[in-house]
Amino acid sequence: MTVLDTASVTSLPEHAYYIPNFITADEEEHILKQMNSVPLPRWTQLSHRRLQTWPSALTKLNALLAAPLPEWLHDPIISPRLEQLGCFSDAPHKAPNHVLINEYCAGQGIMPHEDGPAYYPLVATVSLAAPIVLDLYEKKMGRESVGVGAGQEGMGPKYRVLQEPRSLLITTGSLYTQYLHGIAETLRDDKLTPESICNWDLLGDPQNYATGTYERKTRISLTYRDVLKVAKLGNSIKFLNRGK
Ligand SMILES: O=C(O)CCC(=O)C(=O)O
């Protein structure tokens, strides 16, 4: 049995994997320090959260301009940890080449959405600083209704995943393509029970949630992905100079 087999969230459609304490508290602190020491314009302020995009935002055609990730996003998460798991070994570039950093203050969240076709369909999410619940919604069949109603009153999530600080969550396969994911805009996550939280058996510190509720604190996520289209800067410069 591989490490990933033992981390499988078996009550979810295929596939999700959850590993608590994927990084140490020292490693978490180092990453948070680096993240907070970048120049302020590195942050994109959205109405409900702020975001850093590494190495840069995708082009209009969903291509990534080839550039290395900063060392603090690479070590130890990509090398050696994700490499040891082998989760990107079938991806076109065999490793993640893009990282989004999302910061959610208490009360902030992200609308149910899907990550779409720009990426190899696997997301590796490392959570930092505080726990949060990720909600999963089944996509409605029929184009017009995709996403409509998800997250609205009376349309609760189909599944809930509790992401502890320092944990890794991998979503791939039909979970990537057939489901929407979102985070509620709330000051506390509640109904934290083994019945309601689908990765309860895999939690590192379930006793922290024994009261069934958790007051939200600022939580950071690092989402690692492989962008399918990569443009080499040299080629882009040739393209820009075309006709000169
Ligand atoms: O913060 C998270 O765990 C989810 C972020 C997300 O869905 C995204 O960046 O597309």
Ligand SMILES: [Fe+2]
């Ligand atoms: Fe997403």
